[in-house]
Amino acid sequence: MEQWKKNLVVLWFGQFLVMAGMTMIIPFLSLYLQFDLGLSDTHEIGIWAGIIFAGNFVTSFIFQPIWGKMADRYGRKMMLLRSGFGMSIVMVLMGFATNPWHLLLLRMLNGTISGFNPASIALISATTPKAKMGFAMGTIQSGGIAGTILGPFIGGLLADSIGFRPIFYLTGALLFAASLLALFVVKEPFDRMKAAQRVQASVIEGFRKLSGIPQLTALFAVTFLIQFAMMSPMTLIPLYVQELHGTTANLAFFAGFVGSVTGLSNLVASPLLGKLSDRVGAERVLGVALVGSSLAFIPQALAGTVWQLLIARFILGIFLGGLIPAVNSLIRKYTPDGMESRSYSFNTSTMSLGNMIGPITGGALSGWIGIQGLFLLSAVMLMINAGWVYQSLLRKSPFSQQGKDN
Known part of the structure; x- marks a missing residue:
């Protein structure tokens, strides 16, 4: 298999797991706040659920351009691995949260270190032949969409079968595995010397x-x-x-x-x-x-x-x-x-x-x-x-x- 195809397959699964991990909590977030984190007032649970879910996107909006600059300087693969391994650790820590503030801060930290998706797209764009660019972009996009669609469905099924906290541990382990696979399989022709000479x-x-x-x-x-x-x-x-x-x-x-x-x-x-x-x-x-x-x-x-x-x-x-x-x-x-x-x-x-x-x-x-x-x-x-x-x-x-x- 050509290297660009290997990159595409591995990063498709990475995109899927990242987006599934972000959306998997939707069906049970309110229940997690109620049964595991001690909230009882319905209005309070609704407010916390909205803030916690949005927290990830707030910090992601702020920090994405910073990681993009770093990727142009040190390589997309490095930023991809930084994000993948970092989010896997944060996801596991969410399973240890004992109050809503812990979960909010961890979701905001997750958004801060995120960047797997844009790094994946940038790496695919740099390694795919121009004649196949549209196909590659459509395929990598489908991985993120599949994760977004199936994430809540998988989260709902797992919540009923294994409980709330183990879902975070399982998701973190899968993200770690996907990042490990990217470490050994994904290759990027990135010239660090040339990038260092370029004015940033x-x-x-x-x-x-x-x-x-x-x-x-x-x-x-x-x-x-x-x-x-x-x-x-x-x-x-x-x-x-x-x-x-x-x-x-x-x-x-x-x-x-x-x-x-x-x-x-x-x-x-x-x-x-x-x-x-x-x-x-x-x-x-x-x-x-x-x-x-x-x-x-x-x-x-x-x-x-x-x-x-x-x-x-x-x-x-x-x-x-x-x-x-x-x-x-x-x-x-x-x-x-x-x-x-x-x-x-x-x-x-x-x-x-x-x-x-x-x-x-x-x-x-x-x-x-x-x-x-x-x-x-x-x-x-x-x-x-x-x-x-x-x-x-x-x-x-x-x-x-x-x-x-x-």
Whole structure:
């Protein structure tokens, strides 16, 4: 097997385990706070659960660009191993928490040392042949999506069978094993001498330089809006399903199905659309996927039955499957040499920002416009972003040939 394929296989499993570990606590976090950490007030449990879950994304948003700079200086593999082994230790420590503050601080520490995903993407982009870049980006993306989808499901099953604390120990052990596998199998042709001779701009200077490239600014906006559009109505979907379903029979099943069907179609579509982008160009796939995603939100707002909502969200997942792989391929194309890891880290920060702002904004606006209004707002924002992408990447403009010359 060619080395780039070995890298892809190992890092796919790494992406899966990292995202599964981050989302595995969703089904039992409130129960863990109640039965193991001593909280009894329902309102207090809800507040702590929200803060603890968000804590990971807050510190991740802040520290991703710093680790990106380090990766460009010392190599993506080193940052990948730092993150993998570090998160495995923190995950095990979560199982020893005795009060909510311990869990919050550990989740924030986990976000601080995270960086496995952007380091993986940067390493794959550096080792994969250009003709296979779209396929590789779609495949590595599917690993993260699979972990996000199956994480809560696995967490729920394990909580019933082995209890809450052992889940953290098991997840930490699996992360350690994946990092160990990456240590011995993954290879990166990184010239440290050349990287040391290159002038390393500060994080702020690096952001100014990268944000000065209009194509990258548009791509970062795509990443933010994807997460914002997906997360803003997420907490309200069970209530929307209840309204459409009209009965409590099988309500939990349908709510879970509606929540996961987008990820399932995304998982299938990502490698296929990534491969298509190798043939027709990532810019075209990105443009069509943005317009398609925007339009797919409209029937969700107009749905009259749960099945109509399911179909609309399944179609949305297909178009979303073309967005992130295309974004990752194009970030590599337009990023100046020596700043690839930093660029992917900034992109991950925008993703974390969308994860934070989306639910907060959705909850705040739902009282005025309802979940239907949130779906339509997402449609409008993605369509505006499609116009931005057209101006920056698709339209023949003076910037269209900048690429790495910047």
